[in-house]
Amino acid sequence: MIEVRKIVVTVEEVRHDGGPPLAAPLLKGALACVVRNPFAGRYEPDIVPMMEALKPLGLECATKLLAALGNEPGRIEAYGKGALVGSAGELEHGALWHVPGGYAMRELLGQALAIVPSMTKVGPMGAVLDVPIHHKDAAYVRSHFDGITVAVADAPRADEILFALAMTTGGRPHARVGGLAKEDISQWNGLR
Known part of the structure; x- marks a missing residue:
């Protein structure tokens, strides 16, 4: 059921964002995995088996992304995921990535209590997905x-889905708008 056409990994090394240079560069990575959509062009009422079938791919993708960021789970501070469904598919096909993508990252990172934020949309070839x-x-x-x-x-392509994962080694460079700081996490409930 799962046919991968390509996997693309990108890593940004952010040294500053208009302010002073950071003590250590921030790494932001993303992985895009392009798979054939077996439901393209038709309505299928039972798509849950594909979510199960995607679990090994989720772990493979999370492992590749973690390796590209230095293969040190303890350095990863933030994450996200998303899906871009080709035009012959539907939004729900992208939602199949919630469990395989999110839980794979959480498994690799050990303590990862917060829900993995997500974005899913339908779009044409070359469309942009902001994860x-x-x-x-x-x-x-x-x-x-x-x-x-x-x-x-x-x-x-019209009959494909682009599944994406994202991880970073820190927050925004020069963050200074207040709110809960990572050092002040106290409830360990995924929220605060």
Whole structure:
């Protein structure tokens, strides 16, 4: 059921964002995995088996992204996921990535209590997907509200889905708008 056409991994090394240079560069990575959509062009009432079938791919993708960011789970502070469904598919086909993509990252990162933020949309080949990102242990850590843009020039074709994962080694450079700081996480409930 799962036919992968390509996997694209990108890593940004952010040294500053208009302010002073950071003590250590922030790494922001994204992985796009382009798969054939077996439901393209038709309505299928029972799509849950594909979600199960995607679980090994979710783990493979999360492992590749973590490796591209240095293969140190303890350095990853934030994450996100998303899906871009080709024009012959439907929004619900992208939602199949919620469990395989999100739980794969949480498994690899060990303690990862916060829900993995997500974006899903239908779009043409070359469309842009802005993947939301927030802190992996507490969704309200304001310094880590961020995102990364994912696009693959020849994907998704009408009968494909682009599944995306994102991870970062920190929050926004020069974050200074207040709110809960990562050092002040206290409830360990995924929120605060």
